[in-house]
Amino acid sequence: MVSKEVEKLLLKVQKPGRYVGGELNEVIKDKRKVAVRFAFCFPDTYEVGMSHLGMKILYSQFNKVEDIWCERVFAPWVDMEEEMRKHNIPLYALESGDPLSDFDFIGFTLQYELSFSNMLNMLRLGNVPITTKKRGEELKNIVVAGGPCACNPEPVADFVDLFFIGEGEEVDLEVIDLFRKCKAEGKSKSEFLRMCADIEGVYVPSLYEVDYNPDGTIKSFMPKDGAPAVIHKRLMTDMDSSYYPDNFIVPLVEIVHDRAVQEIFRGCIRGCRFCQAGFIYRPVREKSPDTINAQCRALCENTGYDEVSLSSLSSSDYSRIVELLEKLLEWTGDEKVSISLPSLRVDGFTDEIMNKIKTVRKSGLTFAPEAGSQRMRDVINKNVQHDELMQTCATAFAGGWTTVKLYFMIGLPTETMDDVADIAHLGQDVVNTYYNTPNRSKGKSVRVTVSASSFVPKPFTPFQWEPQDTIPVLHEKQKHIIDSITSKKIQFNYHDADTSFLEAVFARGDRKLCRVMELACDRGFHFDGWNDCFRLEKWLELFEECGIDPAFYANRRRDFDEILPWDHIDYGVTKRFLQKECQKAYNNQTTPHCRLECSGCGAAKYGKGVCFEKRQDMV
Amino acid sequence: MKNVRIWFKKDFECRYISHLDLNRTMLRALHKSKIPIWHTEGFNPHPFATFPLPLSLGFRGVNECMDVRLEDEDYSFEEIKDKLNDCLPRGIRVFNVTEAIMKAGKVAFASFTIKLSLPNKPSGLVCRQLEELLSQSTIEVEKKSKKGIKTVDIKQGIKEYSVKEQFDFAELDIVLAAGSSDNVNPNLLISALESRTGEEYETDVTRNDLYTENSEPFR
């Protein structure tokens, strides 16, 4: 629903279709008849936010409850923001067109650190005070947040009233139930928040006091008012009975992932040591092929999408992948629906799987060896062998593929310049493999794209204590790869090191960074995840002004016994296990994945998932 | 196989989507509706639909059309209409389905209603400005194309028009060339007006009907 005032702006901005709502399957309710209004905010553009699965799940789940109306809010692109400011139009929700300040709950999903500035900017555009303190005691405009960045909420602790730790499906509704009750009883916001803190999976940052040592590290982290000392994550134990939407909003304009998305499992068995998702979503919990098949079919029927993507952290690790693909192929052909299988591992690309996807669609091949040398891959526990990768590429080339994309990281712990050069060499080996594959596509040339991003140490990984390489070192490594590439068949891309640096600061930041965030908001920072807007120098000025050294967060090695800003949060994986993994990394030792052997990470305490599968009949 | 013309309105939120987005939205709706229409062949088959005359982003369309090829010749037109409407966003409404009587290439003219206003200025003034512009013997305007910017005279492409003064806007009803070689987009006319008067107008453009070379309604 767009107001007359907004309509006047729409023809002046790029892609106005993202500011109007009105899509198929959008949920419209009568606002006078609902008890709870929830603004689900995605701190990025419409195209990015609408592609996000978590938002689709919660939108649909909330709206299934009769007296909750959940609406969507996205960050307006800079041209629209400028017009809105000029004409005094507050940020509004797409469904009702009502300003953000009208909502009971304002919920953000924090998918990447560089969207923090957008979160604050959106609050400000919506005329909602950005800090918890200034929002007052009335039981409305409760700002909540979840998503992977909530695992270290400290850099935004002053702005968010409560965080959802872990998976949101159940805990969101419990908080809303409590809200209804508190509202009926005329409770204040602080009373409500205090009660929320007793719900498992809820973290209320204002109920904790942090003390610092003279060197800036944390001295103590104390709960106030009887709040729990440790906040445990929530997770869904039975994926088959977990809520999953049978319907998605079908956007009018093209979005990043414009297709049906079907979740097949949560978590990852692998435990790559740099990967946060590999630890915080443990243990692996699968949906059954029958559930997936039925949910896929319903989604395609209700949306009209002709493509469905099977989503997980590593699709080929789904234990019954062949059975699943067979089931899907029974109907997808007739219905003219194609299946895509992203996040394939190098060792998961078998003939059997390949033939099944090939019958539907041939898209580009993407693998992530992550490191060039075998030693480095052992350090990060990416259990992929050089021969395996070559074998897989040969299979693909024989199957008609001619382009391969390879993803790597530079700046990994213990990395030497030789390891870095091996990234280029690996690319070359893939090129050579192409020419050594006898039944490759005739008359075609091979293209290998090598992409290198910079390693960002993240909380809840074995590398959470590691320093990030400084920007000059990262630049040197990028250059070293370029110098080591000799073939024209290899195209090299790399990520901007400046961005990775800021990401590293916020990923492991503490509450002292809130001041920087607040100042960033005052200065109108936004879209830091976009090259159009991001300028590291502007951030460095802010740090300077606040007397904060960003290198303290990004480039410092932490002691194992330092209190980390996120130590009060429990994702199931123990700190002791992470330390052990870190030690093993230093010794170039790998750890087998969950299906081969349990390494006792701690996540078995949830009593479900891969930890309780029988291991002997596993492949 | 039967060529079928689907008539629809494009308004509200859908006014703000481009032709490309409309195309995708229609294909998805056709796919979801399971109406037996012909699909492209090959690796990734999709429903086949063409549009006799694309509509610019921002315009309302009250008599738009899209052509498809129906595989089941006995399939009822009424059912096509109902099924498609169930599968489309509310800003696109199918109101009629007919046989495609004329070839798409027959479209030569289109009629528009253009509402123009200037904030805080009387609509009579805008009417006079319009009359003045349209009574010129040539109306030159810069047109951006792939080859660069060139100046064109759009006067020849204006078939007939009338200007009416409404309470808070000037209403221009106009028939413009809309053929494949000769065509005038109302936005060109608006920019001609803006460069002449140096004002920035609030505009609201609706495309009404399509006509052939000899002014017959396109069917």
Ligand code: SF4
């Ligand atoms: S407890 Fe064992 S099986 Fe379970 S997630 Fe941890 S390592 Fe894997």
